[in-house]
């Protein structure tokens with residue numbers, strides 16, 4: 493690969509403003525392409541770098557798409573720059589951890605197929621994560637060529653938000669780069685997410701000119717195998733960058749109250765007009781949401797899913813808070829013990 497300029501890698505004044513003069517002179521900004529257990533790969537103006545991490549930084553705190561500062565002669569990553577956006581998810585078992593998925597995204601391509609994979613509740617989860625991170629969601633409905641009535645899927649997906657971009661397509665078609673070009677130009681970073689087998693690899697190949705991932709799924713394997721192995725950053729000939737994420741099972745929500753409200757604007761906006769501030773929108777008097785349901789203005793299924801996601805989020809958020817508190821208490825104890833020992 494020929495060396496890339498910072499601008500070509502997606503650099504902007506937002507990152508530049510975080511560097512002091514000394515760092516500017518001695519360190520090289522680099523963009524993370526893959527994260528391994530004990531090291532990372534990155535691209536920079538001086539070429540590809542393989543970096544180990546300075547003490548105090550773990551690979552769990554580095555995401556694909558991150559901008560970092562590197563001391564290239566020592567092959568060390570010294571600092572992760574503040575992110576423009578950060579996509580993360582609650583882990584499956586609500587251990588109180590959030591897992592970083594990708595950094596510095598502008599757009600999230602939420603991929604599902606015009607078949608049994610299509611599930612509005614799952615799409616709403618992805619939407620909540622994207623909205624919470626202030627990343628623009630775009631829903632891609634693949635296998636439209638195999639569906640009898642793709643419009644049914646399009647209509648359902650469009651019903652999941654205002655001004656929500658929804659595209660039905662054939663991931664194997666020749667027109668993918670043109671169709672997705674509004675989100676793939678210079679300076680733009682986009683991630684592809686969705687369940688296994690929905691066509692992420694096919695789309696990634698179409699967007700990157702095939703140099704990204706070549707593993708193909710067996711045609712007879714209807715449910716799709718897990719072929720992609722890890723997240724990575726790939727160049728799109730149109731100028732942008734693509735992060736592909738392997739089929740994610742268990743997309744937990746945690747700490748995304750804002751994103752949930754933004755995913756269900758017709759409900760969250762009305763909720764402010766309920767008589768009680770903590771209205772559960774069930775049978776309380778003066779509930780504006782129930783009134784709208786009675787008037788046929790809100791889909792009761794949307795309310796049911798909104799509440800379910802809220803409950804899950806609240807539970808996971810509390811778990812995170814408890815885990816942080818435990819961590820804090822433990823830190824205090826360690827400090828006290830050290831002090832005692834020192835005396």
Ligand SMILES: Nc1nc2c(ncn2[C@@H]2O[C@H](COP(=O)(O)OP(=O)(O)OP(=O)(O)O)[C@@H](O)[C@H]2O)c(=O)[nH]1
Pocket residue numbers: 634635636637638661662663664686687688689690691692693694695708709710711716717718719720738739
């Ligand atoms: N006809 C048609 N086939 C598609 C479309 N999208 C994907 N496929 C096929 O579906 C299968 C799965 O596609 P992949 O691109 O491997 O799916 P994936 O999302 O990358 O799956 P993982 O790697 O398991 O995460 C392949 O055989 C593709 O050729 C589409 O829009 N139309």
Ligand SMILES: [Zn+2]
Pocket residue numbers: 763766767771772773774776778779780781782
């Ligand atoms: Zn209410």
